[in-house]
Amino acid sequence: MDASAQGHFVTLPDGLHLHYLDIGNGEPVIFIHGSGPGASGHSNFKQNYPVFAAAGYRTIVPDLPGYGASDKPDTLYTLDFFVAALSGLLDALDIQQCVLVGNSLGGAIAIKLALDQPQRVSRLVLMAPGGLMEKEQYYLQMEGIQKMGAAFAKGELHDAGGMRRLLALQLFDESLISDETVNERVAVVRQQPVCVLSTMQVPNMTSHLDELQCPILGFWGMNDKFCPVSGAQTMMQHCQNIRFVLLSECGHWVMVEHRELFNGECLAFFEEARS
Secondary structure: OOOEEEEEEEOOOOOOOOEEEEEEOOOEEEEOOOOOOOOOHHHOOOHHHHHHOOOOOEEEOOOOOOOOOOOOOOOOOOOHHHHHHHHHHHHOHHHHHHHHEEOHHHHHHHHHHHHHHHHEEEEEEEEEOOOOOHHHHHHOOHHHHHHHHHHHOOOOOOOHHHHHHHHHHOOHHHHHOHHHHHHHHHHHOOOOOHHHHHEOOOOOOOHHHHHHOEEEEEEEEEOOOOOOHHHHHHHHHHHHOEEEEEEEOOOHHHHHHHHHHHHHHHHHHHHHOOO
């Protein structure tokens, strides 16, 4: 982990302990990771958030409940549960307004928080966000979702080989998977209860997308095996003040496979609001 990224813990009013990284100064940018088994904020965004901090932003990288070094309670992992936890973290840090950057489940969380508390979100950056179709459709259509759930339930991800096979589904170019990331995620997945995925509920928010008020920048890989790229068109049709970057030879992790493009496009998007 970047030596300059200090890990912190906060206890929310309901007793939930959340871990987060906090680096840099300036406008707050919150990075929200996805639901992949063993995920953490750092493992998802370690090639991104230091660049944003160096560019003059306060980058906050939480571990969602059930993930990373945060508490992993035996509870229902609904979208509202995640949104309440993120909102509680922002309250604890006295962050009145921020940019939300969300991948997959993190994208769905970002959308829901922006719908619930529009005054709190100045801009959205979404990478293949969830919450754009019914849960059954994801499981029926997407190879990655099917194999992820089965491997997690069977305990196949507790060793490096199993985790590497799963992460290969996330990327078009699996050579980008580092031993460091594999080991980080194996250490987390061994602590995760089955309910983290088995009870996850993310509703279809398509009918509410026209309520989003802030500018939106989206990314989607054409080879995504977890969230279908048709979601980009869904968002473009329903949202205002939105643009999308579609990438060939790219899977579910745009910020990993095309990190320089992702970082540069995001920073340019942020600078538009400053000028």
